[in-house]
Amino acid sequence: MxxxxxxxxxxxxxxxxxxxxxxxxxxxxxxxxxxxxxxxxxxxxxxxxxxNKIDWKKREDELKKLLDLHRKSNGEYDVIVPCSGGKDGSYVAHQLKYEYGMNPLTVTFAPSIYTDIGKKNLENFCRIGGFDNLLKTVSGNVHRKLMRLSFLYIGDNFQPFVYGQTNFPLHAAIQNDVKLIFYGENGEVEYGGDMKNAYSPTREITDHNKHYFSGKPPEFWEEHGVKKNDLVTYMAPDIKSIKDKKLEIHFFSYYKYWDPQENFYYCVEKTGFExxxxxxxxxxxxxxxxxxxxxxxxxxxxxxxxxxxxxxxxxxxxxxxxxxxxxxxxxxxxxxxxxxxxxxxxxxxxxxxxxxxxxxxxxxxxxxxxxxxxxxxxxxxxxxxxxxxxxx
Ligand SMILES: [Zn+2]
Structure with missing residues (x-):
């Protein structure tokens, strides 16, 4: 090339x-x-x-109201938390389960090549933290090919993982009949970027393309010879089924003060994070x-x-x-x-x-x-x- x-x-x-x-x-x-x-x-x-300006007590009340709307008492999962076993997702899942009485299904899109510490932390999270987890591991052949193409054409080897991390929770929500997905922080506002959602608790699926895919969603790679069948795993569910389900994506950082270092201390204590x-x-x-x-x-x-x-x-x-x-x-x-x-x-x-x-x-x-x-x-x-x- x-x-x-x-x-x-x-x-x-x-x-x-x-x-x-x-x-x-x-x-x-x-x-x-x-x-x-x-x-x-x-x-x-x-x-x-x-x-200085946010009334965190009021925000927590908003959180409680939202969770009351979604909480189930029949043993089914009521919230999806994307989580790799790292400090941020683990903190969100732990808070939702143990502080607010939710029944989360945590979901993980497997890294391209797992580190030992990464594997151990996910295992600790389930075993010590006490969580159910759905781990999606994709075909190495396809992932490798997509990673190569992303590196060559868009200068970011991480893009296929980002597709999975963004879209897999949507599939998991639909399949498990859950209407609520909780992410940790809104990276755009916490690290600098599009301030559109700075004052809103939700993230819109229609922004995914711009914020996470650099305008090149999974189907883009068909142009480069990747078969549609291989791309389906990375793609979002169709927008109609997302709308029909009334699926909502929320940021925990909207409701509670977000401090990555504090999340780390929290998870060392509560979820066996190392x-x-x-x-x-x-x-x-x-x-x-x-x-x-x-x-x-x-x-x-x-x-x-x-x-x-x-x-x-x-x-x-x-x-x-x-x-x-x-x-x-x-x-x-x-x-x-x-x-x-x-x-x-x-x-x-x-x-x-x-x-x-x-x-x-x-x-x-x-x-x-x-x-x-x-x-x-x-x-x-x-x-x-x-x-x-x-x-x-
Ligand atoms: Zn600055």
């Missing part, structure tokens, strides 16, 4: 001039994020709003996104495309939550953000059937000239890293 350089500015509607938020570590290169006239990003502004023995590549944390060996590629690609690596996203949220200062965040970004995903590099390449040479050509095709240049040693370098932001 011929690999052409991509026009990222056009593709993602990115501003040409890089600006960093004055309060956190995120830049205006994150797709769909907005900055106010004082240079503060939409996620920081939303975080202030969350801390951290990795070492930090994840590209960041300093040990407790987020642990289950898939291929996710290092996903975060690394975000670093290449937008100059925003895993450490930037993690530190930005922790600054907003008051866990670290902006200067500490900048130091962490400088130290870890562009770290190469070495640990599972060869395994992931083998899985996707991509050669090392092809990998680097694809990676370089996503380096936009407004973000990257080669330094005097002929090595790729970000033109405007945050730690130099006071001089440009």
């Amino acid at each position: 011929e690999i052409k350089n991509k026009d990222l500015i056009k593709l993602y509607n990115l501003p040409e001039k890089v600006i960093f938020c004055k309060r956190c570590t995120i830049s205006n290169q994150r797709p769909r994020i907005t900055f106010d006239k004082d240079g503060i990003c939409s996620a920081c502004n939303f975080s202030e709003f969350k801390k 951290t990795n023995d070492q930090r994840s590549e590209g960041t300093y944390s040990k407790y987020a996104s642990l289950d898939d060996k291929t996710d290092g590629f996903h975060y690394y690609l975000s670093y290449i495309k937008f100059g925003i690596g895993r450490s930037t996203s993690d530190s930005a949220h922790e600054i907003r939550d008051g866990k670290i200062t902006r200067d500490e965040g900048i130091a962490l970004v400088k130290k870890f953000d562009g770290e190469f995903p070495q640990k599972y590099f060869i395994e992931t390449l083998d899985y996707m059937d991509i050669s090392e040479d092809e990998f680097y050509r694809v990676i370089d095709s996503w380096r936009s000239p407004h973000l990257w240049h080669k330094n005097e040693k002929n090595e790729w370098e970000l033109k405007f890293p945050i730690w130099k932001s006071n001089i440009f």
Whole structure:
């Protein structure tokens, strides 16, 4: 396949001039994020709003009312919680079951290549946390093919997993006659993005394409020779059956203050959640996104495309939550953000059937000239890293 350089500015509607938020570590290169006239990003502004303007008692009353409408007393499941056994979904499921008396069916779309710790956490979640779980594992052959295509054409190996993570809960809800799906946080508002649903508890299925699929839903890959039969597992149920069922998707972060680090402490205590023995590549944390060996590629690609690596996203949220200062965040970004995903590099390449040479050509095709240049040693370098932001 011929690999052409991509026009990222056009593709993602990115501003040409890089600006960093004055309060956190995120830049205006994150797709769909907005900055106010004082240079503060939409996620920081939303975080202030969350801390100061929301009446959380009132929000919890809203939650109770909603759950009362859905709670069943005949032993059937009454809520679907997408959960990998990680800290966020586990926290939501545990709260709904033990604080609010719901009967959740937790659902998991299996990672591309499971890590030992990921498997263990899902097992702990069911065994120690006390949950029923439906694990969807798809054909490795199809998943591998889709992952390869997504890497080559849209520069994100994670896309097939995102299809499953987004659409499988919808199928599970319809099959189990459940009308309510509960996700954890609204990533668009918590991490910066489309603020459309910032003040609403629900997420609309019609936004999935834009927010999660980059405008390329599963059926897109038919153009690239993937058979429809193979894509069905990744596709959403037809919209009519979703509407007929009156299916609702809600965010727990609308109803209760969302703090990823607190979710982590909660799950260590209640669901047997365990951290990795070492930090994840590209960041300093040990407790987020642990289950898939291929996710290092996903975060690394975000670093290449937008100059925003895993450490930037993690530190930005922790600054907003008051866990670290902006200067500490900048130091962490400088130290870890562009770290190469070495640990599972060869395994992931083998899985996707991509050669090392092809990998680097694809990676370089996503380096936009407004973000990257080669330094005097002929090595790729970000033109405007945050730690130099006071001089440009
Ligand atoms: Zn910010």
